[in-house]
Amino acid sequence: MKSLVIAEKPSVGRDIARVLHCSKPSGGALEGDQYVVTWALGHLVTLADPEEYDKKYQKWDMDTLPMMPEKMQLVVIRQTGKQFQTVKTQLYRKDIGEIIIATDAGREGELVARWILEKANCHKPIRRLWISSVTDKAIREGFAHLEDGRKYQHLYEAAVCRAEADWLVGMNGTRALTCKHNAQLSCGRVQTPTLAMIAKREAQIREFVPQEYYGISLRDGQVCWTWQDKKSGGYRSFDKERMEKICRELKGKQLTVTEVKESKSSVPSPGLYDLTELQRDASRKFGYSAKQTLNIMQQLYEHHKVLTYPRTDSRYISADVAETLKERLRAISIGPYKKLAGSLIMQPLRLNKSFVDDKKVSDHHAIIPTEQFVQMDKMSTEERRIYDLVVRRFLSVLYPPCVYMQTSLKGEAAGENFAARGKVMLEQGWRVVYDQQDKEENEETEESLREQTLPVMKKGETRNIQKMELTKGKTKPPAYFTEATLLSAMENPVKYMESRDAQAVKTLGETGGLGTVATRADIIEKLFNSFLMEKRGNEIHLTGKARQLLTLVPEDLKKPELTADWEMKLSRIAKGQMKRDVFMKEIDAYTREIVEEIKADDGVFRHDNLTSHKCPVCGKRMLAVNGKQAKMLVCQDRECGHREVISRVTNARCPKCHKKMEMYEKGGEKTFICKCGYKERLSAFQARREKEGAGVSKKDVQRYLNKQKKEAQEPVNNAFAQALAGIRLDQKQK
Template identity: 90%
Template sequence: MMKSLVIAEKPSVGRDIARVLHCSKPSGGALEGDKYVVTWALGHLVTLADPEEYDKKYQKWDMATLPMMPEKMQLVVIRQTARQYQTVKTQLYRKDIGEVIIATDAGREGELVARWILEKAGCHKPIKRLWISSVTDKAIKEGFAHLSDGRKYQHLYDAAVCRAEADWLVGMNGTRALTCKHNAQLSCGRVQTPTIAMIARREQQIRAFQAQEYYGVQIQDEQIRWTWQDEKSGSYRTFARDRAEKLLGDLKCRQLTVTEVKENKSSVLSPGLYDLTELQRDASRMFGYSAKQTLNIMQQLYERHKVLTYPRTDSRYISKDVAETIKERLRAISIGPYKKLAGSLIMQPLRLNKSFVDDKKVSDHHAIIPTEQFVQMEKMSTEERRIYDLVVRRFLSVLYPPCIYMQTSLKGEAAGQNFAAKGKVMLDQGWRVVYDRQQEEEDDREDGLKEQNLPSIKKGDHREILKAELTRGKTKPPAYFTEATLLSAMENPVKYMDSRDAQMVKTLGETGGLGTVATRADIIEKLFNSFLMEKRGNEIHLTGKARQLLSLVPEDLKKPELTADWEMKLSRIAKGEMKRDVFMKEIDAYTREIVEEIKADDGVFRHDNLTSHKCPVCGKRMLAVNGKQAKMLVCQDRECGHREVISRVTNARCPNCHKKMEMYEKGGEKTFICKCGYKERLSAFQARREKEGAGVSKKDVQRYLNKQKKEAQEPVNNAFAQALAGIKLDK
């Protein structure tokens, strides 16, 4: 009897599928049953070959060998996971395997993981596709009951290959050209470089900003605070101090007459379901989590706990068929803090509307929502509970009615000038009950008016002015990017485009901006790890290396328009509207163009972070760099690659100012140092914590120190770290 081989993307998902399909017999890195054999990848097992695989001349990084343009891109097995590849290949070539079922993540990259394995193995058996958005038992069973013909996803695979090959050609050639030209470890790419350019533009705006002092006038009657409003512009401020002071003088011993009373009943819908970027933004803003950290937590909630749906989604809507399962999902989350909230929804007809149920706005995956899986919150970490809580409350909120309030706007006249006030009375909390007052209302907008409790008042009333005062402030520069705001800018980079081409703007809106919902977190981490960005508190700042890089990179690579153009064409390839060869010919020509531009450029790169410390391995001066969580010394010679951790940010809090302290090591002694000046040796810290009953064991400390050591030994650089290793340059 012929069997089907199921290839999952990760072991955890593979084992879940095997359990549902009753495959319990171990079989050489797989689990076997009567009808199915289930095996798995470990993410990508196969990747595009490095340049030296095509020709030995590429082993030496030399400008004369550029551009590198292989006639046909080759695939290689990733060395670290070669054993697992052989396991999958062995299963593929079993004589009793009649077909392959691709059960990798349902998306462009997931398709690539499986198809590259099949291509490298030379397997041409019939293919079917499992396409599911959660890994609960129910979703797996339904998915296997509705498998698709694998040929249906051929165009999606074509788009994935084009994206990978184009990034290889542009990234490898651009990076080698910059590195050879300037003898410094420089890299470029069509997503990372425009991201740096956006940060640079924001920093330029901040540097160029000149604060201006502005003035206003406020008056107080017995119950209401009124704010002066310019009759012509409608603004609540003026930059002319003498004008504000004259108005203040005119207001002495005067009355205000109420000229207008407007009452509007307003209803506000819930903010909407989460996609990954919105969730990463909120997690950064509320808990300080990085985009990568949030994605990793989400993966655990999706794969291990199975309580949330697929995280890598750019949709904030669910389809009608998913909407039919809402009551089951509500029953699953009817625990602890959500029991009462979910229970009241289960007992009544659901409010479904286009604000969150819309088939047309669901692409590969719907919004992130809870699954039908029973929840065991006691088995979650604190971080997992926080992210789970965000998703569950957002899911509950869309099912509750709108928040309804009465907005009252007042206008008055005194001394021939206009004054305004506003207030709000909540009539029905609606979806806000879900948040237990956790969510702050965004009432104090830039209109300068603050909400206040207003008395009963009518047009024509006279109010005695008890007090009048001059207010003042200064205009503020744009804020530095944080991870949350950088994610927003990457998702919608239109304002950073030089071109105002309508089609480009439209394309960037449709394709989701710079990078994809699945890759933005990795791109941000890559920029930190290659020392192009550093964190100061929550703020992101460019390093001198990044600013120099921008002056050396071809202009096109700095623009979001390039990604817009690529993603538009990749989308057309995925739909079968554009041929793969046509796109790759354009990439070929573009790659040659940027290499020639870098060769001809007369710019110069200089290390601006050299220290007096000599590398103990090669003797060259070392560079001082700020990693995301550590300060380091890194050898300037890329062939050497030696680095030393000087200090690392810890979770230990200063007893004086309660901020996180840094750990420094000198002469074998580890010491905590805080920015406020507080110092404490590790031994004294441990003794103090034990005395306070904090329960920090020697085992915990050793585990932490081992983690530090391991991190210090990991490669400093980005995805090109292996490619950069062992390079030889003409001096």
């Protein structure tokens, strides 16, 4: 008898097949002496749409809500139906004695495989491959230590509960809002509190009133001294008269050094990456979206096999992984890392609890390099950048701490206190890994002292004041969210909680905030693609649609506490500490509650972005929306679905300000327009680029334009786009 291995994607399936010596093609699979390897294409099976349960759900009508199926049904996804039949055929082969699940090692990966088995009604014995990288070595070791599939039954149940709960709340909440207000509106346990956090930040910015503050700076020729309040210890005051009086009193005075304090400080490495931390850094340094970073990571994990599993929330490695560090260092001993890694290979490694801790590793350890030989010339620029971030962070934890001598000075003049600070680097430690490319991120705030080079001073000596200045500034409002800071807020949303319940705060900390490392990037993309958020430069702003939506959704759905509570319970289910039925009874009751709340609500939704343009298909007025990369006109009738691209952000740079230009099309003529006012027709742009020797052929340009056109025609990637596409609103609900 042979074992059937089910991988999550074709690329991973082929890698496993090669390691297992399965090379004979066999009806959508690769076969060897002991194993047959086949694969899914991500999810092949999903929960059925409402109309599959009852034909009355084909019409979107408030009277049919809530939709509460007695038993949730599974259906084969139409687009991947052929692959499901291929896998099913392999499952029912008489010479297949057991199934080895080799999908991604996590909650969602478990669901991919188990739903296939359930829909195919296959009950053969199951074993589980659980690996964090897809190198040949990891695959061989994983197959040498396969787990009994029953060990992951609770994880599967948690995954099913998550999917069914999201279906019940999302489908019912979305239908109720859409029917009630005759507009495409959706809600969800993660996306709605995320919007609420952004709304709260925008309110803080709107309500912020700047205040002018003052400080005093003294110079004695070598040192810049900053005034310090005796009571608060702060370096500024809002009392202008007081500060002007101090300045008058300081004239002709000397400053006496009252304290000289030197202390050795040790700063450890920032620690290994989990996915969220990596997405933040990639956004801050390269402007990559969270989704873009995850996609690049998937390529480095699946295709190049040089990094470990990306969807991890741990920043630690386990003791058994620590034993492989020398091998990983040898693999990255190339190019810019050769010298850095080589010096570590030649000596015993420093292992400590700051990055090696079995207790802080759950399903997957931190993102680190694999033992696979690296070919950086085969990587794209984006892949090299992300790889560089991970490798340098990995190297940094193996280097000693950075050590410097911190010197703090205190002085007194005219009865007022003054302070100065400086530091001298004693040992570069882990900072040598960054080779001065990444300056310290100790950004000076209004309340901090700037670092400076200080001369040797003694307590009691006096200094002549050569220059005095009354400094002033204004308090600044909170910054708008960027993708990097929004990821941080989703990971730790405690400050946005209305309640300060200690248990709720603890729950949020233990569950990792809103969503998971694997889902946050998709949630942010969905909010952009459903026109609830838009980008202005690097800043994220809510649209009018989102602000109105937040006044219409049930209050509970806007709170981070809800999703934290769900994730905590799902975690307990995965550990076998809570029954699946108990959780789903709570979800049933909650679903009924939110539908009734939406029905009873007297709020009104009005499109605030209607234009005078009429839809060429149905004749209704169109909505002006800002997509993440394009400005569009979208028909207000979701059933019609017509949309037109007005302009699209391109990679073409303005020759004057070098910013990315937008492409507009009018009367068949394509024109680049920059924010600085520069305009250039496409034909002129092509001629100029050819003259400059940019090496862009007409074929390249045409390929690019075709790609833009294809993207413009793709449907909006809304969480419930397919369901909404068939909307039939009852006239009574208008």
